[in-house]
Amino acid sequence: MVDFFVSTFGMSPTVAAILAAGIQCALLLNVVAVGALVFIWMERKIAGRIQDRLGPTRVGGRFGWLQTLADGIKLIAKEDLTPADADALLFKLAPYISFAASFTAYMALPFSDGWVAVHVNAGVFFILAVLGLEVFGTILAGYASGSKWSLFGAIREAAQVVSYEVPLGLCVVVPVMICGTMDLVAIANMQSAGIWSWLIFHDPFTFCIFWIYFTCAMASVNRAPFDLAEAESELVAGFHTEYSGLRWSFFFMAEYGSMFLVSGLAVILFFGGWNGPLAIMSDKIIGVIPGLGLAGQPNAWGFIAGCVGAANFIMKATIGVTVMIWVRWTLPRLRIDQVMTMCLKYCVPLAAACFLGAVFVKAEIFGLGYLSVDAWLPGLRSDRLEVREGWMTEVEGEGVTLSTEKTLVHGDG
């Protein structure tokens, strides 16, 4: 997009870069905010259906789809209250830190082939690292509120999120190892030959590790049954007990933003990203059948393929969010020691074992190579393998490669 501005309008590169950044931020802010709007509405509708209710029905027509907006307006209109015992500055700062962390992670999340604000070649790492910062907002909120319940919530969150980063990292490493890159765009493009090329079906270990990833992801974004930080039956409302109005809603935007983010990450790492089960936009379907080959072309057809891909991606990620909502309205909450036990006694060893298994499959040790889909369908990933070689050469310091070249790609500007 920077190049586009420079070449078309003759802007100076600095101005163009700032303008491009502004546009991308605005776009992503809308993704997060509108996403939260939709997901909160969805959560209320789904919860309603699960519980034999209708959920919101009035605001915005038949399905109450403007309910969240109305609630948002109400929240803006509410008094901005800071408790007398609170550390005013930190108290006010905390929601924004939470939100900023969730939002920043979106910077590296591709929505379609190359449709990413900042093409980081260590995207997986960046997203996990930034998402881990979200916990600071929570800790700060709990500490600064001056309420014992908030403090309990914050301490729980700190313990929980920090622990679950470990198995989460172990799970994420498996697709990274199989693809040989941390570049999310490249990882998704390696799954472009239809459903059998998706990494969840790569071998039995990746299949197992996806479920571990999903469990840990739910824990690290604080969704039930791991929502201990706000456990309303124990801690009143946990870390956001003392919050009201817009600040409170920022915590929610962060929560729903993170939910979509971890689902999106799961989709890219395990479910082929923007590639459909029959990836007709790519050049080959299931490795052999010729596809349209539109994806990645630098023209209008490529743009259409990108749109289809984005729709695909958003739909798949939304399914992930829906499952999280479904789980929340079904299961009771675990206790803090059980949450920690589950992480350290079950998730970490399981993830480690699966990781080891996946290594054996990938490196064809102990003759386990035949467990991989690639062993049976050799043509599945061949046309994308140059990505991996490119990454290798970059490590050796031979310059920017094919995939990292498209830093700011057509589509979102």
Added chain:
Amino acid sequence: MATNLEDPRIIEFDVRTDEMLVNMGPQHPSTHGVLRLVLRTDGEVISEVTPHLGYLHRCAEKIGENLTPRQWIPYTDRMDYLAAMNMNLGWSLVVEKLLDHELSDKAKHLRVIISELGRIASHLVGMGAYGLDLGTFSPFLYAFRERERILDLFEEVCGARLTYSYLTPGGATADLPTGWVDKVEAFLRQLEPIISDYHELLTTNAIFIKRTAGIGIMSAEMAIDYGCSGPVLRGSGVDYDLRRDGEERYTEMYDGYAYEVVVEKDGHYPQDRNYPKVPREAVLGDCWHRFYVRMLEVMQAMDLVEQGIEKYKSASGDWGVPIKLTQRLPKGDVYLETEAPRGQMGFYLVSDGSAIPWRVRARSSCFCNLSVTSELCPGCLIADVPAIVGSLDIVMGEIDR
């Protein structure tokens, strides 16, 4: 996870940090109204719990000394407002005992139907609210959906949905409406398959078992020492149910009814239906057993209602015409306990010979049941406090009166 803080092997607890004093309630989502628990905690581990009462005191007993017994019936509604029918019954029986008033068979069967339906309604709330305490919302609404049907039935009988004032000294304010019992039967038929949903969502749910099994274990001796009653007592394995072991005037209502007291005997519960199995982790007297007893009592009450309807249809006599509003009471004092859904509900009445009692007192089951919290909670985590208090299924309106 009942941990003994003094256990020297547990180094973690040996190195104590600062203790924190936390007020749980009276405005707290899981204290069932306005209970206030003062928790002394070391981190998340509770070292002391003190329940404080009195936030819902409405001087009901004193009011009873200024009204005639029938006028006081609406005040009994407001004691255990989740099982108002059973409260009405308790008071009515006391007054009838003082008057030595005999009821017809039909009136007795009517009372069985009504009070057992009240028990189902009450236990459904207890079950749903327990789910809420453990962080799951949906069972609460499923429970309320069925409770609403019972309330619809009660509304047809007496016009009220929460505070019925239906059973009254002498019988009931009116007979059951025509065709009402058929509706009850239809309701029971559609409730039965739903019970297994509850078992699936709660009783046999792995997380639910993890949260309740082995938590808040109350031995039979302790339950008796504290005067616990109802499902809390039976959950500890004490075979005691006033419907069978109570006073003649109360138990005669249940003469000819076939039912088994829900209590664990020789390691298993009375198995006349397809109940889920007791999980390995569960220990007799823990939260899970108290919950389970309640769930089985729903089935038991369903059976009793069915039998009651059969008997009511063929019974002779009137439906029990209420005594006069200003009926003079004979001199003397009476006390009678009934098996309310939450346990032994006793009423005490002293009369000086006028129409207005000289003294009225109520013995609350929840009060005794609640008193064990300070014994059960130490050593548990904060998350276990709602689990334990919820398993006692208290109603503050009954404790404070």
